[in-house]
Amino acid sequence: MISASSQSDGPTITSTSLIQRIQLQDHVAWGRFVDLYSPLIWGWARGSGLESNDADDISQEVFTAVARAISRYERNGSFRGWLWQITRNKVLDHFRGRKTSPRATGGTDFGNWLGQIPETLPEDSSISTVGDPLVARALELIRSEFEESTWTAFVKMVFEKKSAAETAQELGWTGSDGSDTHKGAKRVRQAKFRIMQRLRNEFGEVLDLD
Numbered sequence: 257m258i259s260a261s262s263q264s265d266g267p268t269i270t271s272t273s274l275i276q277r278i279q280l281q282d283h284v285a286w287g288r289f290v291d292l293y294s295p296l297i298w299g300w301a302r303g304s305g306l307e308s309n310d311a312d313d314i315s316q317e318v319f320t321a322v323a324r325a326i327s328r329y330e331r332n333g334s335f336r337g338w339l340w341q342i343t344r345n346k347v348l349d350h351f352r353g354r355k356t357s358p359r360a361t362g363g364t365d366f367g368n369w370l371g372q373i374p375e376t377l378p379e380d381s382s383i384s385t386v387g388d389p390l391v392a393r394a395l396e397l398i399r400s401e402f403e404e405s406t407w408t409a410f411v412k413m414v415f416e417k418k419s420a421a422e423t424a425q426e427l428g429w430t431g432s433d434g435s436d437t438h439k440g441a442k443r444v445r446q447a448k449f450r451i452m453q454r455l456r457n458e459f460g461e462v463l464d465l466d
Contacts (some may be wrong), residue, residue, distance in 0.1 A: 273461045275335075289462065290319060290439075292394055296336075297343055300376050317346045334464045344375070368447045386414050394459045396452070402451060409447040420444040 277285035297318050301311035321342050329338070380459060385391060399407060412423040424430050424440025431440070457463050 274458050275326065279329075286323070286457075287396055291397060292390065292459070292462070293339065295376050295393070296390055297339070300343045301347060304344075305402065306347065308352065310350065314343070314346050314350060318343050321346065328403065331461065335462045337391060343376075346391050388463075391455070391459075391463055391465075393464060394455060398451070398458070401454065402447075404452065406447040409444045410451045413444060413448050420448075 274285050275301070278289060279320040293402060297315045298311050302308070306314060318339075318346055322339070322443075325342070332338075387396075402410075409423055409427060409429075412418045412426065413420060420441035421437050421444075423444045424437060426439075427444070429440035429443050430437050455463075
């Protein structure tokens with residue numbers, strides 16, 4: 257990763273997908289994967305009834321399982337769904353070992369509780385968009401690869417929903433007298449394209465981006 261002082265509006269690593277690089281035992285790629293997915297896996301574990309410390313342990317177990325299985329990974333459905341299956345199995349193993357359900361009350365039966373943890377994610381949980389927290393986290397991981405003005409143009413178009421022309425005017429990309437709107441708007445669209453292409457090149461498969 258390049259530093260902010262040496263930004264060049266271009267990727268500093270190969271555009272090979274993150275999964276392919278992990279399969280090649282690229283430690284940098286693995287670190288980025290862990291940075292990306294740690295909060296989500298931890299949240300899944302907590303949402304399944306684990307205490308914070310246990311969620312930490314389950315997260316480590318999940319990443320260990322992923323490291324062992326990733327060489328055999330073949331896309332069949334969403335990547336997030338595949339990761340959920342691993343997490344779910346680790347959570348179930350944890351509670352099976354304890355022979356109890358979390359926060360059991362009254363006549364809560366352990367077997368019934370197990371059945372309440374869905375085997376698959378809800379459909380809308382596996383669809384990633386720029387508004388998805390996981391996508392936002394991935395964007396932060398590549399942010400330092402772009403000039404601040406490029407990033408600002410992207411944010412204004414994608415998150416603030418401003419037009420390319422309006423964004424160009426706000427950034428002063430329309431010429432000294434503000435008359436070259438077409439050229440400035442084109443520059444804004446190019447900034448958006450570069451960042452989205454970078455996001456898809458590295459994270460597209462693990463984020464289920466089309």
